[in-house]
Amino acid sequence: MGGRRHLLPPRPVTKTMIVFRGGRRCTSTWAACDRELNAADKCVWKICDVTDCEDPVCPPKPMEMKRRFxxxxxxxxxxxxxxCGKIIEHGRCTxxxxxxxxxxxxxxxxxxTKSMVRRAPKKVCTSAWWAYQLTVDNSSDAQTCKWLWKDVEVCYCDTGAPKWTKC
Structure with missing residues (x-):
């Protein structure tokens, strides 16, 4: 019984490549995984690709930063x-x-400006106050506004002299 003998060529060398799929870094390994007959009825190695993709590790989420102005x-x-989201490119996560x-x-x-006059027996006082400086409190997001006020009060008294004097 003289059957045909199929001679198998030597096993091909395994090849490994780095590829990127969907932004992820993957190791693609091409290796002989089986034997088969080709169209010329010769025994050949069947090459299979096994691809392993690793999920990149993202750095810790950065803290929120605020600036008030x-x-x-x-x-x-x-x-x-x-x-607000992760970006995965070339096997890296940002x-x-x-x-x-x-x-x-x-x-x-x-x-x-506001003013007021107060009268009392033998005494007259004039008060005035006005906003002189605006401050914005940037210590919180509310950023409240506050006007700083100055005030002056001047009083004149009747001391019996012909003119009232400042008192």
């Missing part, structure tokens, strides 16, 4: 930067940053 228009604004700026209307205009 007042625009030249007077608007009080808060700029927030925070990590964080996508989002910037959000929210603004409030400007502080109210400078209040009008």
């Amino acid at each position: 007042v625009r030249t228009t007077g608007e009080r604004c808060v700029s927030r930067w925070y990590a 964080w996508k940053g989002c910037d959000v700026v929210t603004c409030k209307p400007p502080c109210p205009p400078k209040p009008a």
